[in-house]
Amino acid sequence: MGELIGMGLYTPAEAGRLLRVPSSKIGRWLRGHAVKGKFYPPLWVPEVDLGEDRLFLGFRDLMEVRVVDAFIRAGVPAIRVRSAIEIARGVIERDHPLSTDQFRTDGREIFLRIVDTDEHGEERERLLNLFRRQYEFKGIIDPILKTVDFADNGDPLKWWPAGRRANVVVDPTRSFGQPIDADSSVPTTVLAAAAEQEGIAGAALAFDVTESSIRRAVEFEKSFAQRMAA
Template structure:
């Protein structure tokens, strides 16, 4: 069994609720599947293994699924995403390369950021097309991971699923990676449930948080339910 401290633990249903992705799709990506006589292997091995046949995700898996889905929504095929993961492992040297801060896409190709030192000693960022194996300098959109805080090593640390304005964060080191009110670390699902029972003012007093935090938790949880229904 993995050491789960600081990893976060999510079922496909929990991950799907947060990411607005069908849980069955997440399970297929992480378990692999078969269509007719064609086998499709898993995109990667989840970082959480509880010793049974069920699929669980860690925080890095959550971020990896988010980016893979974003690429596919941008028009990149699932097959090319799978190929990009394999190629990027060699370039970046990480098992879950999509969740780092080094990827770009223009809707057709997938690029990885490479830092090179020129003859003048200055470092420059170049974008390596993983399929053409050459450098590209134009037609690149903004980085996908705008709501993620990264460490100095380029790996994801925190995710602000509704943007920083909402002040709701997913932090694998707190509350097992469940969405929390950033200042108090109380899970948003608990704050929203308390508001239903005690009202906004009562919930704020009970958990010693501002009433604005309760309202944001209610709004965030409602957005998850809306996304799941959609």
């Protein structure tokens, strides 16, 4: 399991719970599927391969699925998302291009953010329409980027699934990418279960965390349980 350190590890069911995306849909996207006799290959190759006939996702896969789902929810046809991945993979030379911080959508088209330097040495940011292959003026902001920390090269590092104020983070370098209390690194599932058994104060004492951390973990787990039941 040493090769998985820093990558995160999720089953389709675990990924679906975090992302609110049906695990069956995640399976179709990453295994490929047939429609009316035509086979559509996987959107990309998952970064986790345990040598079994089981599907696992890494953190980059999790972030890629999140963006694919956001695009489709915004009204972008699935076939266009597939094309965007293929085009972007060639443009920025990344296996998981959609999970970088370079993408935007207005619900119809998908744009790739390009930063270049003009003849005066000044940087300019433009949006390349991946289908018309022409530059658009900047003005499309994808809100899902606000909850992700990115590296200087644009790769995703951490995800704050309930927003930064909740202080719950998904970090592939800690607890195999499970949601954790950002201050203590204890999984939210563990803190919430302890609160149910020992109460807020007892759980805080047992894990040497603040009562606020326990409350946030309980709220986080409760919100996901409610979403899954909806």
